[in-house]
Amino acid sequence: DSGVTQTPKHLITATGQRVTLRCSPRSGDLSVYWYQQSLDQGLQFLIQYYNGEERAKGNILERFSAQQFPDLHSELNLSSLELGDSALYFCASSPRGGGGPKETQYFGPGTRLLVL
């Protein structure tokens, strides 16, 4: 158990809908990262937040957005869902202040999203 929690574990929804994935980092970790794992694209970095502020952005679609709250949990919002958004979405957290990407990242169990 990495100490990172993600809810829900599974999500089934229809095209065009909007969903919210939630992540709680390890106690004391200030940085949260979101990744997408799909069969065709592999594991891709989406976005990083550090202490409430966006720190780095990867291959995140405009239909997707995220935020980190004062209690440091994070939410990833996916809207206007398409079939191709079906994937495993991971949250990871890292410990130190500064949110440096060279820190070790600890992964949550993931949320499996299926868009029908």
Place this chain on the structure above:
Amino acid sequence: AQTVTQSQPEMSVQEAETVTLSCTYDTSESDYYLFWYKQPPSRQMILVIRQEAYKQQNATENRFSVNFQKAAKSFSLKISDSQLGDAAMYFCAHSGNTPLVFGKGTRLSVIA
């Protein structure tokens, strides 16, 4: 941009034997970390081992060790005394000034 290449989509090993998974990377940074993550059928991403680029000594964690060749940009993972529980996807990853960049993974099967 950083890239990570794992040239072996699949590998197999006999139980109790040793196997080496290959990884090469490309980066323009001088300060970076390299990781191996394991993803068993549960799909959880589990950190196996970490190597800081500034350290010449190869990292070791119990039965897992790496061969880090900085000049060659090579970072292989050796698993000794393989166990059935080692069967999983293994991902090599680079982290520098950008968050983790992953290779496409190597699926390891362990034969009893």
